[in-house]
Amino acid sequence: MSHSDSPNRITVISASMGAGHDGAATELTRHLTAAGFLVDRHDFLDLLPARIGKLLSGAYLRLLTWAPAGYQRIYAATEHERRPNPAVRALLRGAERRTLATVAPDTRAVVSTYPGASQVLGALRLRGRLAIPALTYLTDFSVHSLWVAPGIDAHLAAHAIPAAQAHEQGAAGVTVTGPMTDPRFTPADEDERRAARTRFGLPPDTPLALLVAGSWGVGPVREAAAEILGTGVALPVVVCGRNHALAERLRADGIAHVHGWVDDMPGLMHACDVLVQNAGGLTSLEALAGGLPVVSYRCIPGHGQTNAAALDEAGLAPWIREPDQLAPTLTELLHGPRGRAQREAGLALFTAAPGPVPAVTAMVRGPLSAVRPGRRSSSTALPAGTPDLSTATLPSRRRLAGTPGPRAGGRFGLPARPGRPVEALRLPVAARFAAGSRQARRRTVLMVAAVAATLSLGIGAPLAYAYGESPGHHFGALTHYLEDDDR
Structure with a gap:
């Protein structure tokens, strides 16, 4: 079987924070498999360093249960920030190596259903370490700023409302694809x-x-x-x-x-x-x-x-x-x-748009060399009948709510921020895992900082951040040091 006839592989990264992100990933996997793709599933919590994922999940549950007002303060304080605070960036940086390792050499695209995973994938795209398209499928009807990751090629939304919110926050390649659910959910007689x-x-x-x-x-x-x-x-x-x-x-x-x-x-x-x-x-x-x-x-x-x-x-x-x-x-x-x-x-x-598979397929079928992080390649084929809105003006969210959504596969798309060009499909395995003394020291420092942020500060770190006592000064130097890598 020729390469052009062989199934295309897609990686889907979710997170077991409740059941919503995993549920969306399950349906996305089912739809992609039915369309002829090979799909690899991964839990982002397993990709975080030092098994921190389960601790974060537990802390999130305890925060919702014991301090809901504190969670509200956290959410409001971070809802419109352009980038995560230094502690979060340091923690996410620790997941990059494992995230790259989940992507097999023949993978054609990576789709995230969890904002933390999207942040990691976007950062890898911007630095040229991930040379295939990365997409985010927005599982919420509202869009927190953490969902919008620079470097992500496309943000897929179930409805025009979350699409407009994502666009207003600078998301690239915003597309109204419609939602996905298990086919057993149908009206009953x-x-x-x-x-x-x-x-x-x-x-x-x-x-x-x-x-x-x-x-x-x-x-x-x-x-x-x-x-x-x-x-x-x-x-x-x-x-x-x-x-x-x-x-x-x-x-x-x-x-x-x-x-x-x-x-x-x-x-x-x-x-x-x-x-x-x-x-x-x-x-x-x-x-x-x-x-x-x-x-x-x-x-x-x-x-x-x-x-x-x-x-x-x-x-x-x-x-x-x-x-x-x-x-x-x-x-x-x-x-x-x-x-x-x-x-x-x-x-x-559920009838206004075909779901996210056509948008993912368009990214997969486009020439890889033409794809740039953070923007849709002009040579990437869109599904048949999709209007090109790349130069359209986005209506306000309020006005958008009173009008029908875009046609199947329709995009909201002003030209996005330029990303860095990609020179190869994937960096060689040996190069990715080469561990010079400086790289090893960076990983060690990151691991210690991430563990300290989670275990020592726990819920207190985001609470302090929300209440105006940002822990960022504890991590600023570390984050600057880490982010010098691969720049």
């Missing part, structure tokens, strides 16, 4: 609905509100469940993910229908009439694909609230900010025209 209710032991005729809080079961879930029950409009059906303690507390509170981790979420959605969510992640998209109206309520800080605002702005899910609005909003969604309109809007989201 009445027979499927009744069968699903029987299977889950749910009442046959009572309106049911499916309350979800991600795989970790974080946020004021008990309050939300009690308030849904108190409206008398719908009966709450709560999914706690892997939070077994939360499930026990809810049962003690008198909530009759409580589930832990649910393998058959499509079936449970078929059984319910509305989704109440607090984070705006993958589950919201799955509900929209299944024809369920979605509402955001008692959202977790940071991305939970910005995602809720973006979904509301897009007309896909109202954000209830006050408890006295819960009952009337649920009533409108369950029994009024608002519910029908939102079901139609949700389903239309």
